Amino acid sequence: MTEHVLVVGGGTGGTVLANDLADRLEAELDAGDVHLSLVNDDTDHVYKPVWLYVPFGKREPDDGRRPLSELIDDRIDLHIDRVTGIDTEARQVRFRDRSRPVEYDYLVLATGSTLAPDEIPGLVDGGHNYYSESGATALRDDLLSFTEGRIVLSVIGIPHMCPAAPLEFAFMTDDWFRERGLREDVELTFTSPIERVHGNLQVAEWARPRMDDRDITVETGFDAAAVDPDDETIQSADGTTIDYDLLVSIPPHRGIDLVEESGLGDRGWVDVDKRTLEAEAADNVYAMGDTAATGAPNAGSVAHYQAGVVGQRIASEVRGRPPTATYDGKTLCFIETGMNAASFVEFDYENPPSPVAPSEKIHWAKLAYNEAYWLTARGLL
Structure with a gap:
């Protein structure tokens, strides 16, 4: 009987995992014992770290896009579709463009984060962000023409994608001006x-x-609650108000509604064992990257390392062996400290980060990784 491994989400985690499984299960795929599917709701794979550089005119949004079909192994069955329902008891997933549900033996959710600026009154109309392609482009248009006044960078949503990015943007903006x-x-x-x-x-x-x-200027404990686009003010929950001429926000984040609807977790984050990445509320379901509530940062490196763990565990289970691979919280992160210098941190669940001294060499190493990322997505690095 053919076993079906279904990966939902074609971002970093889902793409790396699908390629990892295609490599690990090569013999089983060729023999028809395993069917491997990857489902994504966009034809493109998007490398979001590129967006940090767009507002400064250093990169273009298209630099962070590649057709997903060009990044995955030929043995992977790619579907461009949207998930509309998950039944973990029947082990079925429903899709927008299919009349019948699809059964799975192993399900991996790598659906990532979505922005929810509408949770803060006035934020949609009053603020910019660089956490989306359109947001980064709009911010670029206003930032390039900005010559005087107050720029407020407000971290609103926690957790959020790329935890270091707000610091990077602050340092880069300072240096850029x-x-x-x-x-x-x-x-x-x-x-x-x-x-x-x-x-x-x-x-x-x-x-x-x-x-x-x-x-x-730093304002900690500022729990942003509302934005007034007309008066150009942002207000905290305790009533503190800050004027701005240009507001750049990190808006609230959430996962997909289907996670909560399926009883797998709150706000779209799947409750998992932080080391095995197995869902707590369902058998044969894994979650990784931003989707998994592990306490690890919502960073691309986390999804990359978790993909290797999930790949090993599923391959072991397919072969009837006890899965032993575990995720130790490993995270790598570059931190831009200006337009021409960066720091670097490496840490895990047991060992805290210790940022190294910023240097131009590390900055260029980050830019080099951004270029080499496409090899990582293909499973070649």
């Missing part, structure tokens, strides 16, 4: 809903002095 001789006329304010500038204590303690040295 200095290079153009405009920094004295531009005030930068950074707000955080918690009592530090980053969720990780060690990263926060490393970043805060650097923000102070660069005259970036």
Whole structure:
């Protein structure tokens, strides 16, 4: 009997996993003992870290797009469709463009994060973001013409994709205006809903002095609750109000509604064992990347490392062996500290991060990885 492995989501985690499984289960796929499917609701694979550079005119949105069909192994059955229902008891998934549900033996959810700016009154009309392709492009148009006034970078949603990106944007904006001789006329304010500038204590303690040295005003404990686009103000839950001339936000994030509807977790995040990545509420279901509520950062490197773990576990189960691979929380992250320098951190569940001294060499290493990413997605790195 052919076993069906169904991966939902063609982002970093889903694409790397599908290619990993195609390699691990080569013999079973060729023999027809395993059928491997990847479902995504877009024909393109999007590498979102490119968006950080778009507002500064350093990259184009198309630099972060490739046809998904060009990135996956030929043995993977690719479907461009949208999931409309998940029945974990019957082990079936329903799709928008199919009249009948599809059965699975192993289901992996790698559906990522979606932006929910509508959860904050006024944010849709009052703020920019660089966490979407359209948002990054719109921000570029306004940032390039900005010569004086106050820019407020407000972290609203936690958790959010790429936890270091707000710090990167603040440092890059400061440096960018200095290079153009405009920094004295531009005030930068950074707000955080918690009592530090980053969720990780060690990263926060490393970043805060650097923000102070660069005259970036910091408002911690600012739990943004509403935006007034007409008055150009952002207000916190306790009534504190900050004026802005340009608002850049990290909006609330959530997963897909189907996760909650299927009883797998809240706000679209699947409750999983943080080491095995198995769903707590259903058998033969895994979640990874942003979709998995592990406590690990919502970062691409996390999804990459988790893909290897899930791939090993499913391959073991298909072959009737006890799965032993576990995820240790490993995370790698570059942190831009300006337009021409960056830092780097590596950590896991047991070992906290310790950012290294910023350098131009690390900055170029990050840019080189961004170019090599497409090999990673193909499973070649």
